[in-house]
Amino acid sequence: MIKFNINDTEVEVEPGCTVLEAARQYGIEIPTLCYHESVAPSGACRLCMVELKDGNWSKLVASCIYPAAEGINIYTETERVHNVRKWLFEMLLSKCPGSNEIKEMASKYGVTSTQFPIENTDEKCMLCGLCTRVCEEVVGLSAISIVDRGVHKKIGSPFLVPSDVCVACGCCVTICPTGAMSARIDAVRRTPDVTLTPLAL
Amino acid sequence: MSNGNTAISIDSIRLNSLEDLNTLRQNIIDKHDPNKPEVLICHGTGCIANGSVEVIDAFKKICADADIDAKIMPGIKATGCQGLCSKGPLVLIKPQGLFYQKVKASDVEDIIQKTIIKNEPVERLLYKDPKTGKPIKTEEEIPYYSLQKRVILKNIGKIDPTSIHDKIAVGGYQALAKALKTMTPEEVVTEVANSGLRGRGGAGFPTGRKWQGALKAVEKKGGPVYVVVNGDEGDPGAFMDCAIMEGDPHAVLEGLILGAYALGANKGYLYIRAEYPLAVKHLEMAMEQARAHGLLGDNILNSGFSFDAQINRGAGAFVCGESTALFTSIEGKAGTPRPKYVRSVEEGLWGNPTVLNNVETWANIPLIIKKGADWYSSIGTPKSTGTKVFCLVGKVNNVGLVEVPMGTPITKIVDEIGGGIPSGKPFKAVQTGGPSGGCIPNKLKDTPMDFDSLTDAGAMMGSGAMIVMDEHDCVVDIGRYFLRFLEEESCGKCIPCRLGLTKMREILDNFSAGKGKIEDIETLQSLAKAIQDGALCALGTSAPNPCLTTIKFFKDEYLAHINDQKCPAGVCKELITYSIDPDACTGCRSCARLCPENCITGKKKEPHVINADKCIRCGICLETCKFDAVQVN
Ligand SMILES: Cc1cc2nc3c(=O)[nH]c(=O)nc-3n(C[C@H](O)[C@H](O)[C@H](O)COP(=O)(O)O)c2cc1C
Ligand code: SF4
Ligand code: SF4
Ligand code: SF4
Ligand code: FES
Ligand code: FES
Numbered sequence: 001m002i003k004f005n006i007n008d009t010e011v012e013v014e015p016g017c018t019v020l021e022a023a024r025q026y027g028i029e030i031p032t033l034c035y036h037e038s039v040a041p042s043g044a045c046r047l048c049m050v051e052l053k054d055g056n057w058s059k060l061v062a063s064c065i066y067p068a069a070e071g072i073n074i075y076t077e078t079e080r081v082h083n084v085r086k087w088l089f090e091m092l093l094s095k096c097p098g099s100n101e102i103k104e105m106a107s108k109y110g111v112t113s114t115q116f117p118i119e120n121t122d123e124k125c126m127l128c129g130l131c132t133r134v135c136e137e138v139v140g141l142s143a144i145s146i147v148d149r150g151v152h153k154k155i156g157s158p159f160l161v162p163s164d165v166c167v168a169c170g171c172c173v174t175i176c177p178t179g180a181m182s183a184r185i186d187a188v189r190r191t192p193d194v195t196l197t198p199l200a201l
Numbered sequence: 202m203s204n205g206n207t208a209i210s211i212d213s214i215r216l217n218s219l220e221d222l223n224t225l226r227q228n229i230i231d232k233h234d235p236n237k238p239e240v241l242i243c244h245g246t247g248c249i250a251n252g253s254v255e256v257i258d259a260f261k262k263i264c265a266d267a268d269i270d271a272k273i274m275p276g277i278k279a280t281g282c283q284g285l286c287s288k289g290p291l292v293l294i295k296p297q298g299l300f301y302q303k304v305k306a307s308d309v310e311d312i313i314q315k316t317i318i319k320n321e322p323v324e325r326l327l328y329k330d331p332k333t334g335k336p337i338k339t340e341e342e343i344p345y346y347s348l349q350k351r352v353i354l355k356n357i358g359k360i361d362p363t364s365i366h367d368k369i370a371v372g373g374y375q376a377l378a379k380a381l382k383t384m385t386p387e388e389v390v391t392e393v394a395n396s397g398l399r400g401r402g403g404a405g406f407p408t409g410r411k412w413q414g415a416l417k418a419v420e421k422k423g424g425p426v427y428v429v430v431n432g433d434e435g436d437p438g439a440f441m442d443c444a445i446m447e448g449d450p451h452a453v454l455e456g457l458i459l460g461a462y463a464l465g466a467n468k469g470y471l472y473i474r475a476e477y478p479l480a481v482k483h484l485e486m487a488m489e490q491a492r493a494h495g496l497l498g499d500n501i502l503n504s505g506f507s508f509d510a511q512i513n514r515g516a517g518a519f520v521c522g523e524s525t526a527l528f529t530s531i532e533g534k535a536g537t538p539r540p541k542y543v544r545s546v547e548e549g550l551w552g553n554p555t556v557l558n559n560v561e562t563w564a565n566i567p568l569i570i571k572k573g574a575d576w577y578s579s580i581g582t583p584k585s586t587g588t589k590v591f592c593l594v595g596k597v598n599n600v601g602l603v604e605v606p607m608g609t610p611i612t613k614i615v616d617e618i619g620g621g622i623p624s625g626k627p628f629k630a631v632q633t634g635g636p637s638g639g640c641i642p643n644k645l646k647d648t649p650m651d652f653d654s655l656t657d658a659g660a661m662m663g664s665g666a667m668i669v670m671d672e673h674d675c676v677v678d679i680g681r682y683f684l685r686f687l688e689e690e691s692c693g694k695c696i697p698c699r700l701g702l703t704k705m706r707e708i709l710d711n712f713s714a715g716k717g718k719i720e721d722i723e724t725l726q727s728l729a730k731a732i733q734d735g736a737l738c739a740l741g742t743s744a745p746n747p748c749l750t751t752i753k754f755f756k757d758e759y760l761a762h763i764n765d766q767k768c769p770a771g772v773c774k775e776l777i778t779y780s781i782d783p784d785a786c787t788g789c790r791s792c793a794r795l796c797p798e799n800c801i802t803g804k805k806k807e808p809h810v811i812n813a814d815k816c817i818r819c820g821i822c823l824e825t826c827k828f829d830a831v832q833v834n
Binding site for chain 2: 042062084
């Protein structure tokens with residue numbers, strides 16, 4: 001077992017555990033968006049940042065990936081952590097203003113408005129990639145992926161053409177933390193070739 | 202061949218020992234007549250842009266046509282970057298060691314007639330001392346070169362990079378042969394560790410410690426270990442890795458083979474930026490020749506050690522130079538960084554222990570093995586040993602490659618070696634470390650260029666670009682430039698970098714448009730902190746540096762933009778007006794003729810005026826006026 005401290009309280013977890021998993025076991029809240037226990041963590045949203053301190057030295061680490069290690073000191077509510085969170089929520093409110101899930105989470109952490117310009121009031125997706133990871137890692141299909149890069153990134157089927165690889169299992173819709181995937185599944189899934197003729201009564 | 206070198210037939214004689222290598226070396230040296238003329242023409246990127254290919258062709262053609270005695274028929278060699286790129290195309294004439302600058306194809310006839318046939322210098326092509334105007338004949342006498350300490354660059358510009366024999370003649374592969382014969386792999390690692398060498402790719406991680414880490418990982422989990430060259434150089438203004446790969450490819454290769462021997466690797470990768478086709482070509486040739494000589498491949502020098510390497514062309518993205526993105530790219534996936542709380546020496550390529558080092562780092566290894574850790578660590582400072590190659594660019598008289606001991610003060614590099622800035626005034630600032638680095642003001646010009654001093658100043662060594670700025674460079678504009686560069690290069694995986702950099706840039710856009718508010722500076726600093734703390738890879742975490750250092754050192758200039766809506770450097774278009782000084786204007790009409798908006802009026806030989814309402818502030822009049830009559834306010 002590994003013993004270390006979160007917010008000056010000792011916790012004890014199995015080796016191989018991440019800091020986030022340890023925190024959750026002990027009921028310590030850390031906000032996350034791109035993390036889900038059914039897929040490998042990717043460290044994309046950065047909401048789960050916590051401060052790792054060693055004497056006067058400290059740095060922020062992503063708790064969903066950082067491995068729990070003997071004797072480390074983790075703090076989940078420091079000024080630096082709050083600064084990152086505040087700015088992330090402001091960015092999220094501007095990029096996915098259409099998502100109620102994001103709005104609720106942001107306001108829980110005290111952020112209700114944003115200094116960033118709002119481009120598309122309907123947008124919900126924050127490109128966390130959970131949908132693509134569940135489709136690849138759990139469903140085993142990779143029907144959707146992240147296309148383009150940088151500021152032009154989007155989620156979609158290859159070349160943004162509806163794909164018959166998708167089996168419409170809905171895993172991506174369930175895992176999506178922002179509600180974005182439910183609006184987009186029809187663009188991903190190909191319309192079936194067979195048209196059902198209504199039964200003549 | 203495009204670069205003008207006559208192809209050397211690869212001796213298929215395999216070398217089987219250090220003695221074989223020495224015999225071959227002696228044969229090459231004996232065959233070469235040191236008194237016979239040789240023409241070394243720079244075929245580096247800068248000189249090619251200035252027309253050196255035509256110069257090479259002219260030499261070949263004129264030598265073939267002219268009636269020259271076989272005894273003095275010059276050997277013609279295309280070399281890598283000779284260093285002083287702003288004076289290119291450069292030509293070096295041996296045996297006299299004459300240094301000719303700005304050589305054009307039309308000068309070649311004169312060089313042949315005077316220098317080659319009559320052994321007289323062509324005066325007009327000699328370098329002139331900027332202070333006295335006196336011509337200087339040889340490279341060693343030119344301060345730009347004499348003030349440097351060229352160990353990595355020693356052979357670049359002096360040898361034909363496509364000839365392994367040229368390299369062997371100057372001592373190439375001696376270190377490898379020595380190590381294979383007299384040193385255990387552990388001894389090689391220890392020597393590198395004792396040398397104090399730190400990675401030249403930017404972060405300055407101790408190379409020996411990285412290698413030891415990889416060995417520990419192999420011990421723990423077994424499996425293959427890989428060695429990788431990071432040749433993805435993408436910083437604006439940086440071209441030293443390119444110059445090393447193009448000009449002395451065997452140095453990189455020999456370093457890599459030594460590393461492979463030290464670490465027990467049998468396979469290596471050279472990840473080369475897509476925009477560097479000549480580097481790829483020269484490295485490919487180097488590898489092929491090394492294989493034929495038994496210096497690469499199976500059973501190297503009959504030592505029982507086998508190692509081979511392959512080249513991977515970069516994916517064309519700046520972020521692919523980041524270690525984890527580089528690995529995913531070699532693995533054939535999109536090059537995006539992955540979080541690295543497990544070091545890549547433990548889990549690199551395909552999850553195996555991997556040592557990734559920068560081009561220049563690898564090129565240091567043969568020197569350390571050949572001359573020893575003590576020699577190496579006697580150069581530079583105790584914590585930053587050895588030399589560093591810098592690319593001196595921007596508003597500086599001598600633009601080019603500069604190699605100096607670590608810890609050399611900025612002023613020595615910019616003012617003495619670089620010859621200061623063209624206007625003769627003190628430089629305003631130097632941007633070190635490219636888009637991840639910082640902007641160091643003139644008042645800190647004595648800052649030693651070493652890893653720790655630069656970090657203390659809020660900047661970064663980075664790969665080694667030094668961009669010199671004068672009073673016409675605006676710090677707000679510089680911040681915008683680097684942010685825009687990184688916005689484009691962000692892989693978009695993590696939110697702080699994908700969205701935060703844009704916001705920072707937008708705040709700076711407002712400043713330069715005169716729409717900034719004083720509170721914005723604090724907002725910028727708080728947001729920058731969140732990006733530094735929150736971003737996933739070093740592209741994001743270091744991205745705010747240029748902006749933060751300019752705020753730190755040039756706060757007044759920011760305040761001028763915000764409070765007075767003025768750009769003191771005269772760069773931010775929305776904050777400046779152009780006018781004509783009636784006392785200086787001669788009424789020559791040059792500006793009026795070129796103004797795209799036709800908003801300059803006046804009679805011939807009488808002072809002209811600019812209609813400020815129509816002026817689009819393109820600056821053409823300012824550039825055109827020979828009488829300095831156009832003013833920026
Ligand atoms: C965005 C980014 C780009 C980088 N580009 C390069 C590069 O072009 N060349 C390089 O050697 N290192 C580059 N690095 C640093 C590498 O990640 C790595 O630290 C280095 O190659 C290690 O070699 P060294 O220890 O010899 O310096 C880059 C890092 C980042 C974050
Ligand atoms: S619904 Fe389609 S895209 Fe979504 S996870 Fe299932 S197969 Fe993949
Ligand atoms: S659709 Fe949902 S799960 Fe997929 S990237 Fe967007 S927010 Fe994440
Ligand atoms: S910091 Fe930028 S480049 Fe690095 S992973 Fe995040 S988005 Fe990609
Ligand atoms: S939850 Fe850890 S980075 Fe998104
Ligand atoms: S390219 Fe010729 S001197 Fe640099």
